[in-house]
Amino acid sequence: MNNILVTKEVTKKFGEHIALDKVSLEIPKNSIYGLLGPNGAGKTTLIRIINQIMFPDKGEVLFNGETLKPHHIAQIGYLPEERGLYKSMKVGEQALYLAQLKGLSKAEAKRRLKFWFERLEIGDWWNKKIQELSKGMAQKIQFIVTVLHEPKLLIFDEPFSGFDPINANIIKDEILKLKANGTSIIFSTHRMESVEELCDYIALLHRSEKILDGKLSDIKKAYKNNIFNVGIETQNADALLKELANKFQISSSRYNANENQLDFTLQLPTSDSREVLTYLSTKANINHFVETIPSANDIFIQTVQSKGSYE
Amino acid sequence: MNKLPLIIKREYLAKVRNKSFVVMTFLSPILMVGMVVLIAYLTKINDNEKRVICILNESDFFSNEFVITKSTSYVNFSDISLEAAKDSTAKMGYYGLLYIPDESDLEKVTERSFLYTKEAPNTSVLDKIEDIFQERLQQQRLQEMGVSAKDFSAMDNRFEINIATFAGETNIKGINEIKALIGGGFGYLIMMFIIIYGGFVMRSVIEEKTSRIIEVIISSVKPFQLMLGKIIGTSLAGITQFAIWIVSASLLLLIAFSIFDIDPSALNSNSQITTGMGANMAPPLPTADQTMQLYAQELFNIPWAMLITFFLVYFILGYLIYSSIYAAIGAAVDNETDTQQFIFPIILPLMLAIYVGFFSVFGNPHGPIAVGFSLFPLTSPIVMLMRLPGGIGEGGVPIWELVTSILLLIITFIGIVWLASKIYRVGILMYGKKPTYKELFKWLKY
Numbered sequence: 001m002n003n004i005l006v007t008k009e010v011t012k013k014f015g016e017h018i019a020l021d022k023v024s025l026e027i028p029k030n031s032i033y034g035l036l037g038p039n040g041a042g043k044t045t046l047i048r049i050i051n052q053i054m055f056p057d058k059g060e061v062l063f064n065g066e067t068l069k070p071h072h073i074a075q076i077g078y079l080p081e082e083r084g085l086y087k088s089m090k091v092g093e094q095a096l097y098l099a100q101l102k103g104l105s106k107a108e109a110k111r112r113l114k115f116w117f118e119r120l121e122i123g124d125w126w127n128k129k130i131q132e133l134s135k136g137m138a139q140k141i142q143f144i145v146t147v148l149h150e151p152k153l154l155i156f157d158e159p160f161s162g163f164d165p166i167n168a169n170i171i172k173d174e175i176l177k178l179k180a181n182g183t184s185i186i187f188s189t190h191r192m193e194s195v196e197e198l199c200d201y202i203a204l205l206h207r208s209e210k211i212l213d214g215k216l217s218d219i220k221k222a223y224k225n226n227i228f229n230v231g232i233e234t235q236n237a238d239a240l241l242k243e244l245a246n247k248f249q250i251s252s253s254r255y256n257a258n259e260n261q262l263d264f265t266l267q268l269p270t271s272d273s274r275e276v277l278t279y280l281s282t283k284a285n286i287n288h289f290v291e292t293i294p295s296a297n298d299i300f301i302q303t304v305q306s307k308g309s310y311e
Numbered sequence: 312m313n314k315l316p317l318i319i320k321r322e323y324l325a326k327v328r329n330k331s332f333v334v335m336t337f338l339s340p341i342l343m344v345g346m347v348v349l350i351a352y353l354t355k356i357n358d359n360e361k362r363v364i365c366i367l368n369e370s371d372f373f374s375n376e377f378v379i380t381k382s383t384s385y386v387n388f389s390d391i392s393l394e395a396a397k398d399s400t401a402k403m404g405y406y407g408l409l410y411i412p413d414e415s416d417l418e419k420v421t422e423r424s425f426l427y428t429k430e431a432p433n434t435s436v437l438d439k440i441e442d443i444f445q446e447r448l449q450q451q452r453l454q455e456m457g458v459s460a461k462d463f464s465a466m467d468n469r470f471e472i473n474i475a476t477f478a479g480e481t482n483i484k485g486i487n488e489i490k491a492l493i494g495g496g497f498g499y500l501i502m503m504f505i506i507i508y509g510g511f512v513m514r515s516v517i518e519e520k521t522s523r524i525i526e527v528i529i530s531s532v533k534p535f536q537l538m539l540g541k542i543i544g545t546s547l548a549g550i551t552q553f554a555i556w557i558v559s560a561s562l563l564l565l566i567a568f569s570i571f572d573i574d575p576s577a578l579n580s581n582s583q584i585t586t587g588m589g590a591n592m593a594p595p596l597p598t599a600d601q602t603m604q605l606y607a608q609e610l611f612n613i614p615w616a617m618l619i620t621f622f623l624v625y626f627i628l629g630y631l632i633y634s635s636i637y638a639a640i641g642a643a644v645d646n647e648t649d650t651q652q653f654i655f656p657i658i659l660p661l662m663l664a665i666y667v668g669f670f671s672v673f674g675n676p677h678g679p680i681a682v683g684f685s686l687f688p689l690t691s692p693i694v695m696l697m698r699l700p701g702g703i704g705e706g707g708v709p710i711w712e713l714v715t716s717i718l719l720l721i722i723t724f725i726g727i728v729w730l731a732s733k734i735y736r737v738g739i740l741m742y743g744k745k746p747t748y749k750e751l752f753k754w755l756k757y
Contacts, residue, residue: 084523
């Protein structure tokens with residue numbers, strides 16, 4: 001059993017509107033799984049189904065190999081995008097309440113909260129009311145409450161929103177630590193740089209359907225199109241370019257006469273670059289020869305746009 | 312582990328720790344008692360006002376009929392002109408001048424008598440003077456007909472028929488109204504409780520929506536559990552508040568009345584119907600004490616245990632029905648200003664129940680309208696309670712009606728709570744514009 005969560009052809013309708021159309025996902029254990037997609041693609045609906053806030057019309061969800069049941073709630077932690085806390089309740093009291101709702105005993109919850117409050121250096125907030133805290137401070141409490149019951153599966157929906165860069169980094173490190181401790185994490189965001197940084201796997205939802213999923217490195221490989229950025233040193237740029245253009249597909253070339261530096265982009269028919277490298281090495285001194293790997297951002301935009309106009 | 316007690320506890324504590332709730336809890340009895348004391352005090356002052364009426368009597372038909380009472384005294388003028396009498400009355404600042412002219416017979420005297428006052432006269436003053444004239448006229452006519460006052464009073468038979476049920480229970484007149492009033496009191500209590508604490512439930516749902524904590528909570532508990540916990544927690548807070556109100560208000564009232572030396576029964580004196588001239592000639596009725604005893608006995612005979620049991624049944628079912636509707640409304644909207652349109656249809660059956668109760672059930676507790684409204688689930692908690700003090704079974708509410716009413720209420724309770732929890736479940740995750748009734752209907756299918 002290598003998957004913490006599997007959805008099988010999950011379909012959800014709201015009246016006439018289809019929010020999820022036969023979405024099948026496999027979320028491996030001990031990994032960070034990026035759930036991506038444009039606004040309104042169905043990410044939140046899927047997350048709510050995993051949290052049993054909603055129930056699918058068709059299809060099945062398996063948690064750790066078992067059909068998803070109410071008792072699994074204690075093994076899932078969810079940080080929703082639309083989140084908040086009771087404004088007039090004290091921080092400690094509130095955190096205790098939410099922890100107890102997740103099934104922790106009061107004593108155990110207190111012990112763990114003390115630990116986390118010290119770890120994130122917010123010990124003196126215990127008796128403050130939420131309305132006295134800044135947004136970022138409240139987000140920290142919310143993060144602690146989400147992970148406190150040590151769930152097997154954590155779901156973070158835009159976890160970094162509301163954090164300044166320093167605190168965002170602290171939270172990012174905590175997420176990586178959680179993964180290192182064996183937790184599986186579903187991570188939904190629009191910030192592609194954090195997808196690059198954190199995700200092992202991704203799935204892309206668009207218009208209620210899954211249009212792409214798999215290991216991020218595999219997807220990147222699949223999206224490579226054998227384009228290389230090349231920089232060489234030559235005094236005879238024009239002639240060389242002409243010669244090259246006859247043999248290969250060359251584009252966006254740029255010559256710096258002062259430093260005899262010629263940069264260009266090279267499109268190869270396959271990923272095999274040995275021939276061109278051999279050829280180039282006889283002609284000039286090669287400064288760099290780099291294959292361009294598409295970013296998550298590129299993949300996102302390219303895939304979504306290929307599926308029709310993005311609204 | 313069952314999470315419901317946790318939710319109830321939080322909702323209860325959140326409510327009773329709320330500053331405005333605490334202030335209301337302790338301020339309301341003081342305000343209420345203050346109001347009652349003020350009214351009683353003002354009534355007392357009002358009664359203490361002494362009016363002096365001057366009389367210019369030129370007739371022989373009246374001599375000593377005008378007796379000084381607690382609130383009115385008389386000053387007699389003689390041998391001055393009407394104008395002079397008016398002037399001096401005004402100058403001395405007395406209430407008014409009663410002019411009785413000298414005429415050949417009593418009819419004419421009464422026809423030509425006038426009461427002059429500075430402002431339009433008080434009705435109680437008028438009543439008093441008119442009574443004196445009427446009585447004098449009556450005496451005169453009786454004399455003319457040769458009937459002695461003694462014979463007349465022997466003739467005056469005020470009659471009240473004895474009433475009893477087939478089961479043989481005798482009743483005294485008016486007790487049905489009093490019983491309905493007691494039931495009405497219970498019904499009114501239910502209505503107030505629903506409106507006040509239903510509103511609290513609604514606001515608490517809206518608060519969870521606007522603070523965006525709702526999704527965090529319902530990833531841990533079922534929306535239905537949260538809704539139920541909220542309703543129970545809030546009503547426990549409400550019961551606490553009611554208990555504090557009742558205890559502190561009665562204590563304060565007791566203290567206030569002993570300090571200000573106000574007789575609570577004085578408050579009711581206005582409602583007593585004066586029987587006019589017949590009063591002093593009427594045959595001996597049961598004295599007030601005897602009547603009070605009878606009423607007390609009747610009140611004692613009201614099946615209180617039964618009444619309170621059914622009060623609790625109707626209260627719990629009725630309150631749950633209405634407060635789950637309030638919860639659904641809270642879930643459907645984003646802020647309190649949007650709730651008006653949805654609240655009106657809820658208040659309507661409650662108001663209807665109270666009005667139908669007071670206008671129809673009091674007069675005829677077992678008439679078709681009373682029966683209909685005590686079966687209809689949205690009004691039965693109030694209307695049935697107004698009928699119940701009359702007892703169950705023969706002479707009271709038929710058992711089948713009671714059973715049907717409660718069954719219908721239970722079925723409605725299940726149906727409404729189910730519908731409300733569906734709307735609640737969808738609504739708490741909806742932000743943005745206020746939904747229409749059509750959209751609410753669509754949510755039921757989500």
